[in-house]
Amino acid sequence: MKKNAVSSGHRALTLRILRSSPTEGVAPHWQDFHLEEAEGMTLFIALNEVRETLDPALQFDFVCRAGICGSCGMLINGKPGLACRSLTRDLDPLITLAPLPVFELIGDLSVNTGKWMRGTAERLETWVHSSQEADLTALEAPMEPELAEAIYELDRCIECGCCVAGCGTLRMREEFVGAIGLNKIARFRLDPRDERSDDDFYQLIGDDTGVFGCMSLLACQDVCPKGLPLQTQIAFLRRKMVASGL
Amino acid sequence: MDSSFDSSGIARPLAPVRPLPEAAARSAQAVQVRTRKSRWPARLDLLQSASGLFLALFLVGHMFFVSSILISKEAFYAVARFFEGAYFLAEPRPWLVSGVVGVVLTVFVAHAWLAMRKFPANFRQYKVFAEHKAQLRHGDTGLWWIQLWTGFALFFLGTVHLYGMLTQPELIGPYESADRIWTGNMWPLYLLLLFAVEIHGSIGLYRLALKWGWLEGRDPAATRRRLRAAKTAFSVFFLGLGLASLLAYVQLGIAHADKAGERYVPQRASAVKLGELEFALSRRPGG
């Protein structure tokens, strides 16, 4: 790493950022920003430094800056990832940053994931469907501890959109629900509090915009920052939905 | 004051189950009121995989049969005759082969049709995917791209080959095949076909395992790595086998070039082993 060293002993970084501003009609173009790397620098820190010192108009989204809220998904050297938890020391000194595709572009690195996610939630009805309201003062219904943990395993999705941006199928066919959508169905399917049957789920994902549209490209699995078991869940759902559809 | 309160002001537990508020009840029923979805997507998906699996398994067998030429001309001859029913019918009947070819061809066409639904539907989709692939540099995404192109190639190459087998089933034999390959100038086609099909098939099998969750085991990530290795091994093995056989055919074809068109007749058709078959074989049509 010595070849890029500057006087202070830290690397000189170049952030090559895909700038754009659709509301003002500014088409996407690359712009380079130069800054000095610091100890423990993340892209969150680097981008804020760019905004504070070089270009106050640069748009990007961070909320938790701790890798838990899913706001900061972007293409880092072409791959979807969470910027806040990407340490610059793990990257080459030339870092390209682009907004996630698929989602509506707001400007620079900022995209409207919220709108997409809400659409998915409405489309797939991602809530517990129960015909009875629990009595809040009574003891809760018991659940096997292992089952609760298994549900949480699928509930960990932070809706960052990385799997959406990484999926070639979805990029070709934007009506495809994507791994995140399928994972949500798998999550509610597992939940005994949700009274829907496989036939009900088939209504939601039993076609080529749903589970049968997935071409097992598995980029979703490989880019998911939370390590969700997308591959196995989609396979599992496929079996269940075929069984229900035959 | 709420009626569920007694004089001390302390509430009694409410009835265990209350009806849902209207809004929630609505959402709970939303699924039921929609029109039923077609069952065909499920069936087609299954058929796509089943046809791919069938073709892949067929090809495994096919490659072993075809490579019997590496053992000897007689071996290949025997295999060819076997498929004409020589071992259990009174005499070999090449139309049997045509029948098998017909079945395979049907599956082949069906598979192509089913799989082509996954092709980019227009240039925009094609371009988006190509760009995506270049940007992401992701293994399995790249594999699909390869599968797409090899599938596309198979569409033509496979059809030519199958058409030949369908129409001239009797022309399968050490000399017949070798002549076709060399003198008939079919070897470039076979070479391409071989690469296309082995790569396409091995990726297809790999994808099948992931797609349906076969062999997941305790650690699906490790299984996936192993499957990938198996996929490569599969490709390499069958390419090697195929190339070797093709080379054998070519050599035989060169050697037999001046007598091209002459049909193979087993000299000492291993009398001990084949026994009474000799009789049957000698009576093959055109023999």
Added chain:
Amino acid sequence: MRIIYTDVLVVGGGLAGLRAAVGARRRGHDVIILSLVPPKRSHSAAAQGGMQASLGNTVKGEGDNEDVHFEDTVRGSDWGCDQDVARLFVHTAPQAVRELAAWGVPWNRIKAGDREVIMDGKRVTLTEGQAAHGLIAARDFGGTKKWRTCYVSDGTGHAMLYAVSDQAVAESIPVHERMEALALIHEGGRCHGAVVRNLVSGELTAYVAKATCIATGGFGRIYRVTSNAVINEGIGAAIALETGAACLGNMEAVQFHPTTIFPAGILVTEGCRGDGGLLKDAAGHRFMPDYEPEKKELASRDVVSRRMEEHIRAGHGVKSRFGEHLWLDITLLGAAHIDGKLREVKEICQHFLGIDPSRDLIPVRPAQHYSMGGIRTDARGHARGLKGLFACGEAACWDLHGFNRLGGNSVAETVVAGMIVGENMADFVESAAGELQVSTALVRECLDAEQAKLDTLLHGNGTESGAELMRRMQDIMTDKVGIFRTGELLHSAVEELQGLLVRSRRIGLRTRRPGANPELVTAYRVQKMLKLALCVAYGALQRTESRGAHFREDYPRRDDASWLKRTLATWHDDFQTLPTLDYEALDVTAMELPPGWRGYGARNAIEHPATAGRAAEISAIRSAFGHADRFTVQQALMPFDHLIPSRFRGRNARLGETS
């Protein structure tokens, strides 16, 4: 002029706002939620450790009930809380957990049989009963007598927020994302909605509503070192302050969390210590027992944070290029436990520190974490001074937490307050007082006023940099209004902040784009945030005692005699550079639990004159009731049933309890 009408406007899509919205919606009213970000990105998602509710399912929670939870909460608050509210809260919390369970939150469940845990650095075997199998589990958290903190691995807030947010989708409640409330529309003590800026287009819209609820979370970002998200800038509280009618309560009560990773300030949950993790110093010595022999690492947060800073000051900190820190040791919990129950912690350590917490020690130091203060409301969540304005969650000073909130009581507060405020808003909307009577002239005036302010920033000739002022403010707050406070430091902080506030009126921008313009956003926010910072610093300067998280080195004792009261800050006109402070006395004679020793920390409070009298009264009542059940006794001590919305009355069932 864009105007949107609705029955209920909820500003904030965190747990509190969402739950309140669902409540009002289920009562049949139109609700719109505004949020800076998609609701599931709200900082509620960051809550790792858990939610307190006295279910009493686990062996270590046996005997737990509302009474015990109430006492822990009041003690934790250092008697600063509103005891009516605390009662209302502990009563409703179990229902909140159970409602969330029905909505799909995968609470960790109890497994019957033996289980090894780490307690006080030693392995102990706990045996859970068969009857408890499959019921909601609980873990240990600082400042509690029982294991009461329900949890979902260490993604509790995430799971809760997703469940509640999905319910809002199920109810078809529109969420207007990337929308920022900039001002409240109000007149004659009645709030009519808010002026809202679209963060993408820059356009202003008036949202006119019968009831408006502010649930905008905390304001940790007035500090430099904080566990809070970057959107936790307190604009919701600030716009309430700017009405001049509503007031902010106890703004000086700021909590510092003991364990945020050093130097990034990212939180690792209290569950680490709850599950058996230890704090160690440079020498590898476990120092908490030296200071707090009883509760050790699990004393309440204010105490642990202070002890840690004290220990660093005494020269036992680990030195690093960024400054000094201490160690959190969870290696003794084992990889299996960490992989299962502390996964977020593991991920954070991996990604931000490059270490594996099952083998390495975690560098930690306290950081700003929670704002006990906020928009002062009554027990029903109605803002004081402004009819039709409600507040809940961290943005509010409902006053459940007083001067220190217990870990796990905050996410519990968000949903409980949401449940209660949702019902109360529906009641309000249905009542005569809820009638919408607002002139378009007023709406236009408010819109124009906000537009004018933005235009001044965009096109004026100011020269100050918003980012620079923001940095200065954050530094001042962290350095001078931190864990240890002195009159001298606070005084200089207040002075400097006033200077910054004056300068903030002359901010100029480099980017004059009216739409998505981060520079503009920083500019108008820092103007508001400085007012909050001044409320905190000035309130702290005035409060010459130590209570809960507010610790004055020059006044180290809790002084009930002169300070058992809540600070109320108002800001009447824009040219003030200091808030107007008033005080609201807490009524000792009505308390169920009169002031005393917390059970940890210093034991040196100056007693309130009425304390002894009330204590005597209470023991008289208790003995008069003899063997009456706890509900009857409680009712006699401090009735609160009238505050519970009818939906949530009824006794909470518990395993061992026959009701």
